[in-house]
Amino acid sequence: MIVAEQKPLEEIRNLIRGAEKVLVVGCGTCVTVCFSGGEKEAGILASAVRMASRVDGRPQQVTHAVVQRQCEWEYIDAVRDQVREADLIVSLGCGVGVQALAERFPEKIVVPGLNTAFMGMPVEQGVWSERCQACGNCLLGLTGGVCPIARCSKQLLNGPCGGSVDGHCEINADTDCAWQLIYDRLKAQGRLDLLLEIQPAKDWRTSRDGGPRKIVREDLRLNPTGSD
Amino acid sequence: MSSANNGFRTESRLERVLRSGTFAVTAELGPPKNADPAVIRQKAGLLRGWADAVNITDNQTAIVRMSSIAAGKLAFDEGLEPIIQMTCRDRNRLAMQADILGAYALGLRNLLCLTGDHHSFGNHPQAKNVHDLDSTQLIQMVVGLRDHAAFQSGEEIKGVAPRFFVGAAENPFADPADFRPLRLGKKARAGADFVQTQLVYNVPRFREFMARVCDLGVDKQIYLLAGVGPLKSLGAAKYMRDKVPGLDVPNEIVERMEAAGKGIDEKKAKAEAAKRVGIDICVELIQQMREIPGVAGVHIMAIEWEEAVEEIVTRAGLAPRPNGSAAK
Structure with a gap:
């Protein structure tokens, strides 16, 4: 699988500064299995950004969605309506997913929420190791x-x-x-x-x-x- | 081509010493972390006449230093016979071959092919490392440039091909221990002419390694120079024992270094006593190396202590050096 980890919240907030409506898009494949960009992580990131923006006095509207595979057009198209509503998209896919979203929706700003690390596998609970x-x-x-x-x-x-x-x-x-x-x-x-x-x-x-x-x-x- | 060199593969002086059957001595010169040629000239003065050839290190321990080829040329001009070290860490095959052509054009004749310490140890851990080739493949490339007048890609070299006496390194004390003599055999088959080993302090283990090397017949394919070096202090001995991957410094050596300074209170005298014992140990190691079948010489690594080489070589009975290299 492709193994990734989430960027620090502050870095993500810098990337989305100024956007009013933000859509966090998770991916149901590799990054779900390595607990970095699935449904759960997308939801948590969305609420963390929402809360932080409110604390700062510049509330951002942050929603989230998950596609089954962010690296294929037909799956990405499932979130077309939500994307249309947003000013900016945070991809919680790997680098392939980020680019697929950016290519599919060229008018939107798409930023990465993950750092894609390597192709590897879990060798024990909570530990992933590079293999290829x-x-x-x-x-x-x-x-x-x-x-x-x-x-x-x-x-x-x-x-x-x-x-x-x-x-x-x-x-x-x-x-x-x-x-x-x-x-x-x-x-x-x-x-x-x-x-x-x-x-x-x-x-x-x-x-x-x-x-x-x-x-x-x-x-x-x-x-x-x-x-x- | 061999007729032009009277049967020698190259114009290397080290090749002549080794082929003559003389127990060879090589030493080491570390270029400075600056652009001062005076440093090289000063170190060259300390080594001149005491070694048949001198390794010029290449960004040793992954720390940026003056280029081994530039420093080697400066040392050559001071009358030394340089062995240019080249690691696979910092250059790809294009850059390496370009440098090999240039080094030969400058008059350098020996090249030591190394993997290189990982750059995470050095002063630029942020760098992108290369490792386009490994050390065995680098040997193949340098041998190909010489014996086939062909670049690594197979393209013919039109004009002067670089003819280096090709060195390799081996660490008898790294793991997997069983594989080390076989790995050396691979480097010999790749075409290396000589090998210098990692520092030897554990002589029994080194004997076992050499016995296996000789069983495999590798000693007949390659000249082996055993690495030795004077310990400068108790701290250095402990550091090498505990912190340097792939070095084996037995406790008894550390204890001798410790005993050297016992009962001496004055700091300078204590340090001096330790250095004396460090040199004693090195001289003894060389004498032991000379008795081990398959050992064709020693490589003395007196890191940042070049002035020790004269005494070590003299006390070990290896002075004067042949081929006029002892002329001071």
């Missing part, structure tokens, strides 16, 4: 299912650096050394020979380094010759 960086050329088949791009602080491809101690990364003891995890798993599976291969320099063109990315599936397009 979307490099566009998955190496997990070579590394025992542990990603060194997302989980090694230096994105090494040929084994651990000299700072790996007791299973920890050199940056801090709370971070696992990805290469220790890789080593342990491949050793347990009797596949350490995989680590003896020299992994050549990575081709980063499939990653963000190649520019903004796009996937086109001609077999799925309704209008393959149409412009996009």
Whole structure:
């Protein structure tokens, strides 16, 4: 899932300063599951902003809504009427959701209420951990299912650096050394020979380094010759 | 190409010392956190004649310093044989290759390929780090520039290709311990000519590492220089024991540093006594390193204590240095 956390209230209030009618739009997908931008969080943020604006003597009208998926047009269209009423929209979606709302409603000011953090998963109640960086050329088949791009602080491809101690990364003891995890798993599976291969320099063109990315599936397009 | 160099891969003086079978000595020179060439000249004066080659660090511990290539050129002009350190942290493959071409054009002949300490330790933790290549891939790239006259992309170099004597680093004391000799073997297969290790204080553990390196035959593929360094104070010993990831300083070493200052009240004399013992320990370590099969030399890291190198090298019986490098 995409993991995000809410911006500080003061930062959000600065972003919406001057707007009279504010609509907070939550998202029912990833950010609901990571408790940062779902129905509940949208409601709480709306009332927090309402109260704070009243205390300041400049009351803002703040309502909230949730769409099932903020990253697809047809779901966003469900809140079209509420959007029309508002001066400004606070998206509690990930960065994709914010941009989808902004693109769908170009006449409206859309601001982010979340900081999108990473693609990851909950590893225990209340703890999320990064797992994927979307490099566009998955190496997990070579590394025992542990990603060194997302989980090694230096994105090494040929084994651990000299700072790996007791299973920890050199940056801090709370971070696992990805290469220790890789080593342990491949050793347990009797596949350490995989680590003896020299992994050549990575081709980063499939990653963000190649520019903004796009996937086109001609077999799925309704209008393959149409412009996009 | 080899005929032009009488069978040597490069014009490196370090390569000649190592190939001759002489127990090699390298040292380290840290560039200043400013733009003053006098600092390099002063340090170079302290090291000249006492080491076959001198590492010029590259933003060591992720702290901005004078560029290793610029400082290396200054040191070269002072008569040192620099080993230019290059980390993968701060530059991508374009910038690295540009710097490698430039370093060679300036007369530099040794390059040490490193991952680099994580920038969160340094003085710009806000920076974007790079790690386009890892250290093994950097070795491959530098070897490719030399042996195939080709850029990392495969494009041919038309004209003079940079021919560096290529170094690597290995930490025998980091985890997973079993993998360390294998990782060194990978760097040797990538084409590294020599390796310098992390500081050795735990000799029994280092012996185990070397035994495995020799079992794998890696000592026949690469010249290994064991890292040693004089401890400057009890505080430094404790810090290295407790705070530096991947360093193994046994308690007995710390206790010797502590004992050095016992019974001395005067602060300066106490500090001086500790430094004496720090140098004693370093000399003893070098003597032990010379007895370990597969060790081709020592790399003396006297960080911000360059003046100690002369005494260490002399007392360890490694002076004068060959190839005229001992000429003061």
